[in-house]
Amino acid sequence: MRFQGTADYVATPDLTVAVNAAITLERPLLVKGEPGTGKTELARQVAAALGLPLLEWNVKSTTKAAQGLYEYDAVSRLRDSQLGDERVHDVRNYIRPGPLWRAFASEERVVLLIDEIDKADIEFPNDLLQELDRMEFFVYETGETVRATRRPVVVITSNNEKELPDAFLRRCFFHYIRFPDEETLKRIVEVHFPGLKPRLVHTALTQFFEIRETPGLKKKPSTSEVLDWLKLLLAEDLSPEDLRADPTTALPRLHGALLKNEQDVHLFERLAFMARSRRG
Template sequence: MTLFEGTENYIATRELSTAVNAAIHLQKPLLIKGEPGTGKTLLAYEVAHSLQKPLYTWHVKSTTTAQQGLYEYDAVSRLRDSQLGDARVGDLAAYIKRGKLWEAFESEEQAVLLIDEIDKADIEFPNDLLQELDRMEFYCYELRQTISARHRPVVIITSNNEKELPDAFLRRCFFHYIRFPDRETMQQIVQVHFPRLAQELMTQALSVFYNVRDVKALKKKPSTSELIDWIRLLLVAGITPDDLTDLEALKELPPYIGALLKNEQDTDLLTALRSRGRPY
């Protein structure tokens, strides 16, 4: 069995790689939680790339229903076509829109199925998928046909912890929490995005970034993706390591702070701390 160990574009810790491979071996959905911006969604793309498998993505919204992942029957279009005398009305399959689960189930080879941000939907949404994810099949009433997976897909489910997920659903998953990267791991992540970044600038940028994250009472701590955006802006502006070091003496906020902090409360908090001569 081919094992997932990360890719050239995705730095996976040993714990994360172990979780992915354990879920695949157990044939259970992998439930991924972690702070926003820690690469939960990207993981599915990189697993598919690493294992050379097709990827099907189902991005969940607040209005998403479990049925949409299976299929939708367009009764309105069929009624309209029957009134117009369209010959297709006798073919029910023409009015069935296949969902992402159906597509993954019918894949010619084992696929990776991403169910992204499952906690955005109604609380009953996970329970409505229990049988389909457990048995890897569902029944299409219109076609009077059971749709079974040709190959059991690798299912990766992400959650931002906005809602508690039902126990019955959790029992069917292998769980992993992506912890925020330590400085060594973060340096590897940054190097993937900026392979030519000077070590001195990286060291100073990471120092400022982690100092900002360490400020207590921040409403939203900056994430990995926001760090990448910030460093990109530093490079475009020609910011040097000395520029960042001088912030301590000048009692100024880091340049392009809007890439790291996303609300006025956190910006005001850092401004107040710097005016008192305290570090970020």
């Protein structure tokens, strides 16, 4: 069982090594990188490439680790007891398995995505240490132990918004997805927009990298944003010549796909003003 990338996902050699190392070690793969660099999509493509089902657990700021195991609906059980419902005699009727339980109980191996783990409370990763390490957990309401039938392939993503505990990191295989260089980005563009005219790709990516490398930029545009931008360029049927920035603002055409806050827009406007002042 080895991952080599897919026709829909450009995986660099170091990324394929990381995925296969995590599978061999049977440890979670912790993937970090800028937002929009394909971390979440990686898990989906690993599942597709290996022919395995995918279970997604999208973590939020309010998510608790126990929700990944199961949730006990005590309120519904109390209501049913007041109504005389026979279901109350079996507590299992009020236990909802979470994504880890479903992954452990699956008769076939699955890919489990724990997406954006750094959004949750700092204790969240620590609360999953034993479950991810031993691939089992105890259900207090029923007195049973849930063990993994087939050890899942676990992919955990993080946008690096907060540091993860050392004890958690020790149990993971780590990979940082670097922002792609121009050649890799061209390959990604070709996957999403096959047959795009080379001149347009070259002009658009040159302008894109100039924007990313502008000093003082608060939020650098990501891979997903350049793909959105190219989609708009195609929809508007723009030529390479049409992509020249507005000389009065230095802003690229359809810049709303690339610049996502007013500070960065004002930065380009200031740069244009300074350039005009020097010429004057």
